[in-house]
Amino acid sequence: MEDLKIPRHIAVIPDGNGRWAKKRFMPRNYGHVQGARAVEKMCEDVYNMGVEYLTVYAFSTENWRRPTEEVDAIMKLLRNYLKDCLKRSEKNNMKVSVLGDKEMLSPDIKASIEELEQKSASNTGLKFQVALNYGGRDELLRAFKKMSEDLANNQFTVNEIDEKVISSYLDTKGIPDPDLLIRTSGEQRISNYLLWQLAYTEFYFADVLWPDFDNKELEKAIAYYNRRERRFGGV
Template identity: 60%
Template sequence: MDTFNESLGLKIPGHVAVILDGNGRWAKKRHLPRTMGHVQGSKVVEDMLYVVDELGVKYFTVYAFSTENWKRSTEEVSTLMGILRTYLKDCVKKSMKNNVRCRVIGRKDELSQDIIDSINNLEEKTRNNTGLNFTIAINYGGRDEITRAVRKIAGKVSEGSLKPEDIDEDTISNNLDTWELPDPDLLIRTSGEQRLSNYLCWQLAYTEFYFTDIYWPDFDREELIKAFEKYNKTERRFGGVKEE
């Protein structure tokens, strides 16, 4: 649900989802290893948590590592996992200090046990926090998520606890990784690419999209406000028509 920020004179989307794109290209442009782009990108995520909270966003979801990212070089994947390990541990203290609730969506079972333990610890420690809801998509793919949801539903049908004719959109939504979250109001993708890349395929059905050429490591408060200004110019009808 949107809120209104009086100082900016803007509606603030309740749920903002982000595809953090351009880390590698940011580094290459500066003649740095791609891994340095991911390090800088993780710092920007941390900075943006303060910004979105200050502006009035209630839910903030980022695409950190996809099910397809395993195809990258061993060195890059290893670096990303290392950054993730550090971030998950640091996130506990900072989230408790700032009343942030953290969730992780995706195939956790395919991650290293120490990362799984860190995720479980982060989610458990922040479970009762009542401020910003921060969700990290790790080893996540939208099609994989829907496939897993279908298997859960099929299992319920097989055991007799659910009738096929009772399956509706809510049934599917309630079996996705994001079952506790509202659908995103605004999707931001950085670096100039204009595709979903298997991100929140079900949830983005009526989300407004904002694409920018800015690489994620250069994204800041000013760029976020530009996205909100564009969002404010859209009329969300959800398949209906404008009332005269």
């Protein structure tokens, strides 16, 4: 891997936890547990490779439509994950932030997120973003509403609005756009994820289910990224 160009920012859609569990005749929640462990390992692997930013799609605005039993199980897992993430952020010098609309989350989950973000804010290792109750369209809607309020309050003029201004209202303010998007389980769509930020991102679709996405699979994704010629609209 020493001779390969390492993406600065990798975004991930960790798909296939439920199918992974079903193949093993286990409940879907077992797959989510194993998927969370795979995320933990991914944080270590990408940082060791030299990646600066990792953003993982943990729970979308559309995921609330899943069966109540599964949503409740995911929220229970999330509570434990946030506590574990706080310990790991301290141990590994990892800065963690949560993207998405937090208002629909339970008060205890919001409190855990606030504690995690505050206590890890000055860490200088991997910048780890968790997209939670996140949807790309919802992010843009929230951003445009806030921007409209500031415009009405004369914070800036219409002629001053450009891509930089719009980006400053997004959940990813201050975070560079992803260089590489990885989606597992063979699906080939972005599912309302980082719609603004993925404009010039390279896409890598892996057939393996997320809990099976290990360091070897990550190396394949990086190798694919190195075969791409990134021109950003130029020649």
